[in-house]
Amino acid sequence: MKILFFSRGHVLILMTVLSFLTPASTIGQYIGQHQSEVIVGPKITVKAYSFDLNDVILLESPFKDNMERNGRWLLSIDMNSLLYSWYINAGIPTTAKPLGGWEKPESEVRGFTMGHVLSGLALMYASTGKMAYKNRGDSLVAALTECQQALNQDGYLSAFPQSFIDRCIAGQKVWVPWYTIHKIMAGLLDMYLYTGNKLALNAVIKMSGWAYNKLYKLTPEQLAVNMQTEFGGMIEVCYNLYAITCNHQDKELANLFYDHRVFDPLAKGQDQLAKLHANTQIPKITGEARGYELTGNIQQKDIASFFWQSVFAHHTFATGGNSDQEHFFNPDNLSAHLSPRTTETCNTYNMLKLTLHLFTWTADAIYADYYEQALYNHILASQDPQTGMTSYFMPLKPGLFKVYSTPTNSFWCCVGTGFENHAKYAEGIYFHDDKGVYINLFIPSELNWKEKGVKITQQTQYPEEPTTHIIIQADHDIFMPFYIRYPKWATSGATVKVNGKIMCITQHAGSYIIVERKWKTGDKIDITFPMSLRLVATNDNPKVAAIAFGPIVLAGKMGTEGIKDPAPYAANQNEFDNYNIPADVIISLDTHGSDVANWLKRFTGKPLVFKTTAGVAPREITLIPYYQVHGERYVLYWDLK
Numbered sequence: 001m002k003i004l005f006f007s008r009g010h011v012l013i014l015m016t017v018l019s020f021l022t023p024a025s026t027i028g029q030y031i032g033q034h035q036s037e038v039i040v041g042p043k044i045t046v047k048a049y050s051f052d053l054n055d056v057i058l059l060e061s062p063f064k065d066n067m068e069r070n071g072r073w074l075l076s077i078d079m080n081s082l083l084y085s086w087y088i089n090a091g092i093p094t095t096a097k098p099l100g101g102w103e104k105p106e107s108e109v110r111g112f113t114m115g116h117v118l119s120g121l122a123l124m125y126a127s128t129g130k131m132a133y134k135n136r137g138d139s140l141v142a143a144l145t146e147c148q149q150a151l152n153q154d155g156y157l158s159a160f161p162q163s164f165i166d167r168c169i170a171g172q173k174v175w176v177p178w179y180t181i182h183k184i185m186a187g188l189l190d191m192y193l194y195t196g197n198k199l200a201l202n203a204v205i206k207m208s209g210w211a212y213n214k215l216y217k218l219t220p221e222q223l224a225v226n227m228q229t230e231f232g233g234m235i236e237v238c239y240n241l242y243a244i245t246c247n248h249q250d251k252e253l254a255n256l257f258y259d260h261r262v263f264d265p266l267a268k269g270q271d272q273l274a275k276l277h278a279n280t281q282i283p284k285i286t287g288e289a290r291g292y293e294l295t296g297n298i299q300q301k302d303i304a305s306f307f308w309q310s311v312f313a314h315h316t317f318a319t320g321g322n323s324d325q326e327h328f329f330n331p332d333n334l335s336a337h338l339s340p341r342t343t344e345t346c347n348t349y350n351m352l353k354l355t356l357h358l359f360t361w362t363a364d365a366i367y368a369d370y371y372e373q374a375l376y377n378h379i380l381a382s383q384d385p386q387t388g389m390t391s392y393f394m395p396l397k398p399g400l401f402k403v404y405s406t407p408t409n410s411f412w413c414c415v416g417t418g419f420e421n422h423a424k425y426a427e428g429i430y431f432h433d434d435k436g437v438y439i440n441l442f443i444p445s446e447l448n449w450k451e452k453g454v455k456i457t458q459q460t461q462y463p464e465e466p467t468t469h470i471i472i473q474a475d476h477d478i479f480m481p482f483y484i485r486y487p488k489w490a491t492s493g494a495t496v497k498v499n500g501k502i503m504c505i506t507q508h509a510g511s512y513i514i515v516e517r518k519w520k521t522g523d524k525i526d527i528t529f530p531m532s533l534r535l536v537a538t539n540d541n542p543k544v545a546a547i548a549f550g551p552i553v554l555a556g557k558m559g560t561e562g563i564k565d566p567a568p569y570a571a572n573q574n575e576f577d578n579y580n581i582p583a584d585v586i587i588s589l590d591t592h593g594s595d596v597a598n599w600l601k602r603f604t605g606k607p608l609v610f611k612t613t614a615g616v617a618p619r620e621i622t623l624i625p626y627y628q629v630h631g632e633r634y635v636l637y638w639d640l641k
């Protein structure tokens with residue numbers, strides 16, 4: 001019979017005698033060896049299933065480049081330095097040099113990076129099959145197991161003392177201990193699910209038991225105090241563990257983090273997000289989505305769906321990011337929040353996780369459209385191509401520039417999520433139902449659908465060109481549909497050819513084009529979505545707008561004046577808050593209300609380079625994709641006259 005198991009943001013389908021629900025992505029090859037494990041079945045109907053990460057291979061593209069840079073950074077981090085605070089906390093001697101930034105020994109959040117590194121290594125192994133990532137992850141898990149045994153505190157494991165948790169429960173000032181505990185649990189769980197490391201599962205089961213015993217006797221009032229401090233994705237990771245262990249204490253631990261203050265208004269369809277710390281809330285909502293999948297609780301579905309729609313429609317900038325100064329603001333009030341600290345990268349990481357849950361429930365193209373928007377214009381844009389370092393904020397104030405981390409002295413939250421962002425690009429490209437394949441993203445890649453005996457290769461230079469080529473290879477002739485996303489931005493129509501013959505398209509932008517027939521090896525689908533220029537105005541002011549070409553947000557190049565070493569790299573993300581924007585940075589365009597295509601022209605021979613026409617600005621401005629802007633100042637949102 002069919003089984004479902006949900007990944008950390010998506011869903012897969014396998015055949016087995018068991019009904020199995022788990023957060024893994026690459027567990028297909030592993031579960032066959034462990035079918036005797038206790039497991040929890042799905043409680044909802046799913047319309048789209050994901051593929052294992054190891055079923056999708058990235059071909060040459062900026063995404064593969066980012067992934068490879070990310071992998072090199074993960075393998076370059078000194079493991080003994082990463083373990084320094086863990087050993088010190090456990091009383092194990094070490095001569096290593098500690099890391100800096102948020103991982104320095106006096107930091108109250110020390111140790112959180114370890115969880116992200118474990119997840120990143122597991123994801124890189126799943127995405128590439130390279131043993132170097134698994135071996136390094138296994139070594140770290142063995143060291144953490146040693147620390148857990150040395151601590152001998154009923155399963156407690158962290159790089160800081162348990163007293164930090166006690167301070168949180170007491171309402172005393174402390175950074176974010178539960179947030180860090182979540183990262184560690186999630187990283188260990190990923191090492192089990194993606195690489196089969198049983199030591200990691202054993203460690204996270206012990207951590208869950210410790211946490212449950214710490215909290216279950218607390219009164220509702222005490223639990224509310226405990227939740228006043230950011231607790232990350234504790235709900236999600238506990239549900240994920242429950243899916244594997246069938247231990248109701250794991251599920252109950254998730255429920256002990258139910259935040260009435262945030263969830264109750266959302267359940268009633270009320271957007272009361274203004275002034276809330278954005279990335280504190282998004283992981284909570286993903287936890288509720290996960291709970292819905294495991295319990296069928298409709299209220300959890302309603303909370304997740306309404307939250308996503310509110311953030312998407314009323315709190316999201318043109319890049320797909322959200323927040324200012326890490327906080328939500330009043331709905332639609334975007335033009336007043338173009339600051340140095342807009343669109344925290346962690347937020348988009350978590351929104352994409354939530355988006356994949358909702359897509360699998362509905363197969364609605366709105367989620368795939370958002371995923372593309374945020375992936376290209378925020379996540380892809382957040383990594384420095386020279387060093388592989390990552391950005392915390394993506395500034396939207398005109399004339400600013402991106403600031404990147406350093407290899408050993410930053411380790412911000414967005415460095416941690418970056419280790420995962422750039423390791424799992426393959427997860428959002430393809431999905432399937434019982435019959436056929438959804439093509440959600442147009443990224444060069446190969447898909448192997450083993451159960452159907454079908455392989456497809458996606459060849460494209462998208463978004464530099466509008467056409468994608470799908471080449472089919474099949475073990476035998478097979479009748480199946482392809483569901484090809486028809487992007488919402490593709491208002492100039494679409495062309496689909498099958499083996500050179502043009503198809504009649506009846507669908508509309510913002511849906512799926514269905515191509516259904518009997519396929520054989522060598523068959524080819526050519527999909528073309530002509531791209532055009534468009535304005536993406538802020539919700540509250542049509543005269544403040546970004547410029548997009550097809551799916552890509554364009555940035556106006558404003559030079560490098562004032563960007564001196566060590567910029568654009570920083571140990572502290574606040575280091576360049578005072579950007580000293582040059583006076584000659586252009587923020588206004590004299591368009592006289594005419595269509596953007598009249599005053600912005602494509603540069604000959606360079607498909608994604610545009611230049612303003614005479615009279616629009618004091619000097620000619622060159623615009624390129626935001627994901628290609630590095631080491632220089634830029635403007636994304638313009639004042640239009």
